[in-house]
Amino acid sequence: MSQPVIKVDHLTKRFGAITAVDGIGFAVPAGTVAGLLGGNGAGKTTTISMLLGLLLPTSGTIEVLGEDMLRHRHRVLPRMNFSSPYVDLPHRLTVAENLTVYGHLYGLAGGLSGVRRRVAEIAEALDVARFLKKPTGQLSAGQKTRVALAKALLNRPDVLLLDEPTASLDPDTADWIRTYLETYRRETGATILLASHNMLEVERLCGLVLMMRGGAIVDRGTPAELLERYGRDTLEDVFLDIARDRRRGGVADAAE
Numbered sequence: 001m002s003q004p005v006i007k008v009d010h011l012t013k014r015f016g017a018i019t020a021v022d023g024i025g026f027a028v029p030a031g032t033v034a035g036l037l038g039g040n041g042a043g044k045t046t047t048i049s050m051l052l053g054l055l056l057p058t059s060g061t062i063e064v065l066g067e068d069m070l071r072h073r074h075r076v077l078p079r080m081n082f083s084s085p086y087v088d089l090p091h092r093l094t095v096a097e098n099l100t101v102y103g104h105l106y107g108l109a110g111g112l113s114g115v116r117r118r119v120a121e122i123a124e125a126l127d128v129a130r131f132l133k134k135p136t137g138q139l140s141a142g143q144k145t146r147v148a149l150a151k152a153l154l155n156r157p158d159v160l161l162l163d164e165p166t167a168s169l170d171p172d173t174a175d176w177i178r179t180y181l182e183t184y185r186r187e188t189g190a191t192i193l194l195a196s197h198n199m200l201e202v203e204r205l206c207g208l209v210l211m212m213r214g215g216a217i218v219d220r221g222t223p224a225e226l227l228e229r230y231g232r233d234t235l236e237d238v239f240l241d242i243a244r245d246r247r248r249g250g251v252a253d254a255a256e
């Protein structure tokens with residue numbers, strides 16, 4: 001079997017007395033969409049922040065694309081990207097200016113004209129072309145989410161980390177974004193890890209689901225495996241069972 005694209009072992013993050021992430025381990029194979037699920041405060045954002053190198057783990061290891069992220073993240077960051085509703089792009093810059101600045105930061109090929117071409121292409125693809133001249137701070141929450149995703153796809157990443165990629169989107173736009181992500185994964189073979197509170201989204205997109213509670217991974221599997229293990233018809237019900245600590249037989253500790 002080929003090397004997993006994301007491999008995390010015994011990963012822990014403490015903030016003082018709080019253990020936000022508690023010794024988790026998981027592996028995401030190439031071309032898989034993996035979903036991190038869990039209630040508020042379960043540790044999803046902290047996990048993604050450590051994968052990106054925005055937070056230093058207290059202990060444990062993270063490998064992305066075969067590189068140790070704690071030692072050599074500069075080698076893989078050009079092949080990664082992320083979007084999060086919690087990270088704002090500069091408000092006063094227009095959408096075009098923001099995307100252009102990021103295009104240059106990512107060192108996109110083709111110099112000035114290459115960046116201009118890619119910005120136009122991605123703006124078209126994510127249907128943000130009509131906002132290009134607007135200051136980013138004046139966009140609606142849903143429009144900002146789309147621009148953040150456009151920014152995340154500028155460098156055609158092989159590894160995409162998404163924190164609630166469809167937060168604040170109306171159902172139609174959210175559906176459209178999911179289709180876009182599915183197509184992107186299929187066409188590029190990219191590996192995607194996303195945190196989501198939207199069970200339908202996870203059921204539709206994810207080949208691997210990691211259920212977090214209190215900083216730990218308390219269960220995992222394909223959506224179909226989880227439905228079967230809990231004897232449920234929807235992931236929403238599985239989520240509630242896990243959140244409320246109701247197990248329906250099956251594996252007691254699937255964390256390793």
Ligand SMILES: Nc1ncnc2c1ncn2[C@@H]1O[C@H](COP(=O)(O)OP(=O)(O)OP(=O)(O)O)[C@@H](O)[C@H]1O
Binds near residue numbers: 041
């Ligand atoms: N910078 C920080 N300082 C102290 N505690 C933190 C910090 N960041 C997160 N925490 C705590 O770590 C725990 C996990 O938070 P995290 O943001 O990772 O959860 P989450 O699963 O992403 O939640 P949500 O679904 O609400 O976004 C929470 O108890 C949170 O209060």
